[in-house]
Amino acid sequence: MTPDQRTPEQRTPEQSWPTHWPKVARDIADATADALAAVRAANRDGLLVAVEELRGLSFEQVSSVHAAIVRELLEDTHPDGLSSEDVQDALTVCAKSTIVWLPDLDVQALAAVYTGALGISDLEDDSFRIGHGAYLRSAVLVIGSLSTGVKKAQSAYIIRAIDEIARAQTIEMP
Template sequence: MWPDHWPRTPREIAAATADALAAAHDESAQAFDDAVVVLIGLPYEQVTAVHAGMIRELLEELHPDGLAGEDVQAVLERCVRSGLRWLPSLELDAVVAVLTGALGVSDPDAEGPRIRAEQYLAAGLLVVADLVAARRVAPEPYLRRAVSEIERAETQEMP
């Protein structure tokens, strides 16, 4: 399903992310948790970069004239409402951190609640699942582009 030229880690990130998004779509907490466990075992920075890339692209497509605070608030509300129905361990602070991080508006030096990696990854996946549903598209093309963009950036020589 994933390009053969991708190294093992990006393929694993893509596969586990796709599994988690399918589980979120089906509201299957056990399958979702299983996919998050796989993602926790992979390089955190790469996983979060893939998810953030997907979030940014989906937000740009959903809001081509610009993203307002109300738009971000609507995503936050939808994610929390739908997520808490089937994923009671969802942390509101993690969803906020994912959205602000993906948009590049978080302050890395600010003191805030300590969010565990699994909470952050789960929140990121729920945001992606929400945006995919709002856009009414399949997540795989976004996942491919996010992984490919990271691959391109990592192989690009810095001046």
């Protein structure tokens, strides 16, 4: 079921997005929220459906939103600064908690999400090597794992990421 096919009763409060957003931003937010709900529930089938939803959208836009969310979560979970050991620990926690319900987990894809979000590696090269679907799946797994250590709702991170990207695009325009 696509976001547009849901009735108001089927929407969760987490899926109420700013009305000034364009449709594509709301679709990215909906699909990301669906994927994160599947991750929270350790629902493999739900995650597969949600990742397909994400794959139907612009990879560049979705991955930009996800990278912004990962960066903010890393900042919030490491307010005194982020070391390479912190990233390794976050990767280990994510992999250990996920492999239990997702045995085909690609740890290299998880690592690529961290390094891509931090600007250490080229997101486009990594996603081409790994595949867009695997990259998107790994991104929501990383977001889900990192968000267990914060008090803010996942929807708040989605909103901030999309708003920040929109603001940056507005500033860049002449």
